[in-house]
Amino acid sequence: MMLPNFKTSLIASMVAVLCACNSEIDDLVDKNAGQSDDHEHTEITSTGRLAISHADAANVSIFDTDTNALLEMFNTTNIVSGLYASPNNRFAVLIQRDDNYVEFIDGGLYQEDHGDHLHDYKQAPAFSGFTLTNDKPTHFDVSEQQAALFFDGNIDAGIAASFAILTDESIANGETLATHSFANAMHGTAQIRGDSVITTYRSEDVTSVQPNYVEQLHIHGDHFHQEQRFELDCPALHGSAQNHHHIAFGCGDGVLVIEEHNGAFNATKVANLDSFAEGARIGSIKGSEHSELFLGIAQSKLFYTIDPESAEMTQLMWQQNTENTVLASTLNTITGEFYVLESDGFLSILHAEDDWQVSARFQVLDSPAGSYALAASAADDTVFISDANNQTVLSVDTHEQTAETILTLDFTPSKITWLGIAEAAEHDH
Numbered sequence: 001m002m003l004p005n006f007k008t009s010l011i012a013s014m015v016a017v018l019c020a021c022n023s024e025i026d027d028l029v030d031k032n033a034g035q036s037d038d039h040e041h042t043e044i045t046s047t048g049r050l051a052i053s054h055a056d057a058a059n060v061s062i063f064d065t066d067t068n069a070l071l072e073m074f075n076t077t078n079i080v081s082g083l084y085a086s087p088n089n090r091f092a093v094l095i096q097r098d099d100n101y102v103e104f105i106d107g108g109l110y111q112e113d114h115g116d117h118l119h120d121y122k123q124a125p126a127f128s129g130f131t132l133t134n135d136k137p138t139h140f141d142v143s144e145q146q147a148a149l150f151f152d153g154n155i156d157a158g159i160a161a162s163f164a165i166l167t168d169e170s171i172a173n174g175e176t177l178a179t180h181s182f183a184n185a186m187h188g189t190a191q192i193r194g195d196s197v198i199t200t201y202r203s204e205d206v207t208s209v210q211p212n213y214v215e216q217l218h219i220h221g222d223h224f225h226q227e228q229r230f231e232l233d234c235p236a237l238h239g240s241a242q243n244h245h246h247i248a249f250g251c252g253d254g255v256l257v258i259e260e261h262n263g264a265f266n267a268t269k270v271a272n273l274d275s276f277a278e279g280a281r282i283g284s285i286k287g288s289e290h291s292e293l294f295l296g297i298a299q300s301k302l303f304y305t306i307d308p309e310s311a312e313m314t315q316l317m318w319q320q321n322t323e324n325t326v327l328a329s330t331l332n333t334i335t336g337e338f339y340v341l342e343s344d345g346f347l348s349i350l351h352a353e354d355d356w357q358v359s360a361r362f363q364v365l366d367s368p369a370g371s372y373a374l375a376a377s378a379a380d381d382t383v384f385i386s387d388a389n390n391q392t393v394l395s396v397d398t399h400e401q402t403a404e405t406i407l408t409l410d411f412t413p414s415k416i417t418w419l420g421i422a423e424a425a426e427h428d429h
Contacts, residue, residue, distance in 0.1 A: 044120040048379050048420025049107045050407075051092035053080040055388060055414035060094060060105060062125040062419075065377075065384075065395075068406045071108075072125045077101055083415035084140045087147050088168040089378055089422055091128065093140060100135045102149065104128035104171050107419030120421065130174040135159045135185075142333070143192040143242065146177070148199075153185030155209050163190045163199065180224040186211045189240040191247045195219050198247045198258055198265070200237055201229055211237040214249055214256055216265050230267035232256060241287030241294060246308045248294045250282040255296060257308045270311050273304070282306075288352035290336030295356045301326045305356055318350060318358050330374040330383070334422060337398070339374055339383050341365075347383070349398060364396050364403040373415055378422035386413040 050063045082095030090110040094103040108123040136152035153161035164176040188200035200211035217224035236252035247258040254271040282296035294306040303316040324342040336352030345365035370389025381399040393407035
């Protein structure tokens, strides 16, 4: 089995989109009835669904964004600590880190490739019977049609870290595509790159749970073999991302950049700026196909561009008021827009295509208080904001720069993610 190449899988998806001619709304009974594809197709125009976890209860609620109605509330096994969308936005991935458990909810909106067309489905949300139970599930890194779910393991109990490769199809089938176990525990990450995974390694002499090296693994069926461990170290590694040509990892002393050229991988280091405060480091990295530059984040609100070609790091003066803190943020992987909610109630939009400069800034909240979470729609220009203090959800039209409350909840929201059929996967008729 081959993991699709980061570039060619996108091209294949585009070809499938261009070749598709029809779609259809079917329920589960119609799907299982095995009807032929020579019937009339009707396009689904749904703006999607929202999965929202409850802050103080083991529940996840699914809402329809067309009607702003509750579709279903699911009882999870444990309180959800992390909530993500699967690579094609069909499933909500329910991370329960402290309980070593992962569950999945089928949002009910998805497409299947039926050869001569992409076939749309619109069904009721449903709990998947698929679960994963390795220790400390944490990072969920999506690369095109696949995701790597990293399990940190338990350093005190001597339980090693591992990761699992997932797709929407594999989740629907109740299986992983491939897995890998390490020699020890670590708070690591994994980036899928063609038939390789660029991932982390922790030396035995490191007492911290953070890795200090990066290595390349190559897939062999349902498991991986090590190809190389890069000589340059990456102390206190945390955070990773990739773009068209590079993969980046945040280190205590800078950013380790892995370049792919003709299937070969080489490592270089971009050092932290001298202006970094003592103890400051890049701990989160954003990458996009819309830019050769990475966006590095230090101390929550200090943003830096990382240029792999020149090995330079440059601070972005993106805030109008440097007294503001960052309440929440999220990246739209399709558009390359990075949405940042600040403590003055303004939403700033940084665009990868413009070297991560601020392209818009407008007010969405009055007198913010409490905790917030953001979710970007992949179907239109909408960002959703969950407000735990007021138990509401706002819909923000980033094109018109307007915001309105669409949900008043009877619970305190924690995490939020968008599910549905992405705009890039829609097809003309």
